[in-house]
Amino acid sequence: MIRYLIKNNFKIMFRNGINLIIYIIGPVIISAVLASAFSALFESYESVGDFKAGYSIEEDSELIPYIDILKDIGEENGVYFTEYDPGTAEESIRDHDLGGFVEFGKDSYTVYKSEDAKSEGAILNYLMSTFFTAMISGDVENIDIHVEHPDYAPAIDSTDYYGIIYIVYFGWLAIVCAAGLLSNEQKHRIPERLHVSNLSAFQIYMSRLIPLVCSVALSLGIAAVLNSVLLGVHWGNILLSSVIVLVLIIAASSFGLMLYEFTGSMVAAIFIAFALIWSMGFIGGTFESYIMSSLPEGLKHLMPIYHANRSLVELSSMGKSDYVISAITIPAVIALVCSGLTVGTACIKRRVR
Amino acid sequence: METILKTVDLTKKYDNRTVVDNLNLEIKKGEIFGLLGPNGAGKSTTMNMICNLIKPDFGSVEFMGMDFRKNKNKLSDKLGYIPQHLAIHGNLKAWENVELFTSLYGIKGAELKSRIDESLEYVGLSERRNDYAKTFSGGMKRRLNIACAIGHHPELIIFDEPTVGIDPQSRNFILEKIRESNKNGATVIYTSHYMEEVEAICTRIAIMDNGKVIASGTSEELKKLVSDDTNSITLEEVFLTLTGKKLRDM
Numbered sequence: 001m002i003r004y005l006i007k008n009n010f011k012i013m014f015r016n017g018i019n020l021i022i023y024i025i026g027p028v029i030i031s032a033v034l035a036s037a038f039s040a041l042f043e044s045y046e047s048v049g050d051f052k053a054g055y056s057i058e059e060d061s062e063l064i065p066y067i068d069i070l071k072d073i074g075e076e077n078g079v080y081f082t083e084y085d086p087g088t089a090e091e092s093i094r095d096h097d098l099g100g101f102v103e104f105g106k107d108s109y110t111v112y113k114s115e116d117a118k119s120e121g122a123i124l125n126y127l128m129s130t131f132f133t134a135m136i137s138g139d140v141e142n143i144d145i146h147v148e149h150p151d152y153a154p155a156i157d158s159t160d161y162y163g164i165i166y167i168v169y170f171g172w173l174a175i176v177c178a179a180g181l182l183s184n185e186q187k188h189r190i191p192e193r194l195h196v197s198n199l200s201a202f203q204i205y206m207s208r209l210i211p212l213v214c215s216v217a218l219s220l221g222i223a224a225v226l227n228s229v230l231l232g233v234h235w236g237n238i239l240l241s242s243v244i245v246l247v248l249i250i251a252a253s254s255f256g257l258m259l260y261e262f263t264g265s266m267v268a269a270i271f272i273a274f275a276l277i278w279s280m281g282f283i284g285g286t287f288e289s290y291i292m293s294s295l296p297e298g299l300k301h302l303m304p305i306y307h308a309n310r311s312l313v314e315l316s317s318m319g320k321s322d323y324v325i326s327a328i329t330i331p332a333v334i335a336l337v338c339s340g341l342t343v344g345t346a347c348i349k350r351r352v353r
Numbered sequence: 354m355e356t357i358l359k360t361v362d363l364t365k366k367y368d369n370r371t372v373v374d375n376l377n378l379e380i381k382k383g384e385i386f387g388l389l390g391p392n393g394a395g396k397s398t399t400m401n402m403i404c405n406l407i408k409p410d411f412g413s414v415e416f417m418g419m420d421f422r423k424n425k426n427k428l429s430d431k432l433g434y435i436p437q438h439l440a441i442h443g444n445l446k447a448w449e450n451v452e453l454f455t456s457l458y459g460i461k462g463a464e465l466k467s468r469i470d471e472s473l474e475y476v477g478l479s480e481r482r483n484d485y486a487k488t489f490s491g492g493m494k495r496r497l498n499i500a501c502a503i504g505h506h507p508e509l510i511i512f513d514e515p516t517v518g519i520d521p522q523s524r525n526f527i528l529e530k531i532r533e534s535n536k537n538g539a540t541v542i543y544t545s546h547y548m549e550e551v552e553a554i555c556t557r558i559a560i561m562d563n564g565k566v567i568a569s570g571t572s573e574e575l576k577k578l579v580s581d582d583t584n585s586i587t588l589e590e591v592f593l594t595l596t597g598k599k600l601r602d603m
């Protein structure tokens with residue numbers, strides 16, 4: 001029943017020249033600019049050579065049997081471990097010019113990084129988490145096989161990084177693409193016609209959500225192709241990456257439509273969405289690469305955009321990522337919750353009007 | 354004659370000001386019912402309550418013998434509503450606008466196509482079907498506004514001031530079309546503050562002011578209220594006598 005409504009809403013969005021400029025040209029230009037501006041940063045990160053790392057271990061630690069394996073794996077990957085006394089992480093890093101320090105507790109570990117060796121710290125962190133994951137999941141004998149070549153090197157250059165990250169960022173700003181349609185609807189009081197025809201709140205919602213997702217996905221699809229062709233951006237796994245981007249566009253669209261339903265104003269909805277998504281991007285690696293960012297990991301993990309950024313970047317650089325699942329499920333949950341709240345609010349508004 | 358729509362004690366207040374006051378209208382099947390009143394009389398508010406767009410503070414609307422609010426699902430496709438404002442998309446072509454709004458009533462495929470042709474033909478926009486609505490003149494937009502509300506063949510059509518701000522040709526055309534719809538079987542509610550129009554097309558007229566109907570009947574009957582010599586006075590004089598000469602829109 002709402003097929004034609006969806007089709008025409010899509011036409012309205014897609015005919016809006018500003019949308020096309022924002023969603024197709026925008027990511028390409030910003031990616032190009034940032035990629036060249038920050039290429040030096042990424043290169044220096046890539047060329048990190050071998051380095052020394054310190055570790056300490058408590059006497060009763062359950063991890064003692066694994067230390068030798070870890071040392072071997074470290075050596076294979078250019079990280080040379082030396083033991084120091086427990087509780088001396090900071091001074092050891094300072095005094096011995098270490099790239100980082102790992103403190104083993106009873107059954108856990110803490111990685112210390114230094115401001116002067118952020119890249120080394122990131123590599124050490126990656127090595128440790130890969131090693132630990134392998135240790136927990138695999139049997140002891142096979143550990144060295146699992147992490148024989150830890151793909152820590154986020155061998156991602158600035159072009160790939162920003163080429164991918166800005167598709168994500170614009171995807172999160174999906175609601176902007178609906179601005180023309182929704183403000184026109186409001187100005188000409190078109191929803192009245194929809195209500196007179198007895199369309200349900202759910203149908204009206206879907207008639208906005210579906211074309212919004214389609215237009216943003218289509219525009220960003222074109223932008224992604226342009227990014228690949230013009231800038232040479234690589235996407236590791238096109239199918240999986242597409243799914244991740246699509247789900248986040250759905251989440252962003254339903255989030256934006258929810259803000260619109262709550263505020264009743266397109267300007268307010270866009271303003272709030274912009275502020276929130278900018279902050280999320282700020283923490284989650286949109287502007288400063290999340291690899292370099294010194295913000296706490298926990299905080300980054302709270303940002304849905306970080307999961308998308310990281311999974312897509314890792315898919316590009318190493319063909320797989322532990323963040324794929326969260327990059328899909330978090331936005332899926334957001335989409336469901338926001339959709340429910342939007343339709344619910346619309347129903348209530350209608351009943352009291 | 355059979356009653357198609359009835360308002361029962363319909364009342365709406367905005368900030369303690371009663372905009373529609375205990376309104377009891379009864380519209381018979383097959384008539385062109387004119388609701389005449391100055392700006393701000395409460396005509397649009399009444400129409401919006403009839404269409405379930407605004408909830409009355411009190412009272413109800415009976416449509417085809419049923420409480421409309423409670424039977425929206427069953428009845429909404431029997432109603433066509435042409436709002437006072439232009440509820441069309443400038444960035445859609447004429448035919449796409451008609452398609453969008455006609456499809457809301459579950460019409461699809463080939464049937465939808467023929468309804469689009471028919472509606473555009475009806476308002477004389479067939480030749481401009483592929484032009485964007487934003488390129489239309491005021492009169493053409495008014496006509497498109499009508500075309501968007503009739504494709505589902507409603508039994509009752511509400512025209513809320515459909516001739517505001519347009520040239521005499523478009524106005525005559527629209528009035529002619531309303532008559533035509535009526536001949537084809539549709540009941541019409543027509544609101545306006547133009548006396549001549551209402552007099553020209555309506556079979557029965559109610560004069561509304563300050564949310565109340567102050568007089569109703571055929572134009573002859575209304576004239577009799579003011580003068581015995583019905584030939585020498587116009588409906589305008591009746592209107593001014595009944596509503597007073599105080600300026601509105603202040």
Ligand SMILES: Nc1ncnc2c1ncn2[C@@H]1O[C@H](COP(=O)(O)OP(=O)(O)O)[C@@H](O)[C@H]1O
Pocket residue numbers: 367372390391392393394395396397398399
């Ligand atoms: N949403 C609203 N809030 C407050 N006042 C309103 C609202 N809608 C209409 N009114 C007031 O109600 C009165 C009747 O308006 P309306 O029904 O549009 O009159 P008409 O259609 O006869 O010109 C006007 O004085 C108008 O200002």
Ligand SMILES: [Mg+2]
Pocket residue numbers: 396397398437513514
């Ligand atoms: Mg009005």
